[in-house]
Amino acid sequence: MSKIQAFAKEHTITYCVMVEILVLAALTGIGMLLGMVFSAGDYYALLGAQEAIGAVIACGLIVLSGQKKVLTRRGAGFGRGLLAGMYFLVISVYSIWVYLLAYEGERTLRPWYLIAAYFLCMFFVGVVEELVFRGVIADLMLQKFGTSKSGIWKAVIVSGIFFGCAHLSNLFVSAPMGVLVQTIIAAMMGMALVTIYYRSGCIWVTVALHALVDIAAGITTGLYGNETLADSISSYSPIQLVSVFPYLIVLLVLLRNKKLPEIERNMK
Numbered sequence: 001m002s003k004i005q006a007f008a009k010e011h012t013i014t015y016c017v018m019v020e021i022l023v024l025a026a027l028t029g030i031g032m033l034l035g036m037v038f039s040a041g042d043y044y045a046l047l048g049a050q051e052a053i054g055a056v057i058a059c060g061l062i063v064l065s066g067q068k069k070v071l072t073r074r075g076a077g078f079g080r081g082l083l084a085g086m087y088f089l090v091i092s093v094y095s096i097w098v099y100l101l102a103y104e105g106e107r108t109l110r111p112w113y114l115i116a117a118y119f120l121c122m123f124f125v126g127v128v129e130e131l132v133f134r135g136v137i138a139d140l141m142l143q144k145f146g147t148s149k150s151g152i153w154k155a156v157i158v159s160g161i162f163f164g165c166a167h168l169s170n171l172f173v174s175a176p177m178g179v180l181v182q183t184i185i186a187a188m189m190g191m192a193l194v195t196i197y198y199r200s201g202c203i204w205v206t207v208a209l210h211a212l213v214d215i216a217a218g219i220t221t222g223l224y225g226n227e228t229l230a231d232s233i234s235s236y237s238p239i240q241l242v243s244v245f246p247y248l249i250v251l252l253v254l255l256r257n258k259k260l261p262e263i264e265r266n267m268k
Helices: 003-010 012-037 043-064 078-084 086-102 112-145 149-172 176-200 203-217 219-224 229-234 238-254 257-266
Strands: none
Touching: 003 012, 003 112, 012 043, 012 112, 012 149, 043 112, 078 086, 078 176, 078 203, 086 176, 086 203, 086 219, 086 238, 112 149, 112 176, 112 203, 112 219, 149 176, 149 257, 176 203, 176 229, 176 238, 176 257, 203 219
């Protein structure tokens, strides 16, 4: 066990705070550098490049944290994991349908390569955030709190709070109210994703679900280029907080007592 891994085990909360700060600072710095070098580049192409580099950093953190098994662990399997995350599948498909149906702007598709850049960008966002917040932070929290009922709930809640707080960095580019709403929703979404991760044991399940949710959330932007991600966040209002209740139901269903033993088995 390396000194970094020993520190992560002994001072888990502090280590996870350091990981979150490091990742956010690195992504911010990379984004600023790419923006200066490619000032006329497409928004999602640049963001995708930033997140692709972030994915490499996230993999490095997994190795440094002694969590390499995260990348190869199958757990209950990808298919069964998707069943546990069925809510995310359904709501994403439904959201895409609603957003496209209700869209009132100019329906001129962006060039195919820019649309592809949008989809790749959202995929890499899912990779980075899942590897960091589930692969590193949620894994370490489960090791810290244990697989008892109270331990699992503590790990889920604390991991979700970490994920929600990460979105406060959007205060630099988006309206405060929108960011606050996004942070609360993200915290609950994070708890639901942690639960799916624990139940499946497969990080690629939550990567796929996370990417699909992000694709759905900005589908009109990706297809028609009507606004940036920062603009979309600024438009969030408190009424959207009603979306936290389905996440709570997901938690209660997936973490019911008779299913808890699956977590210890799938997260080995």
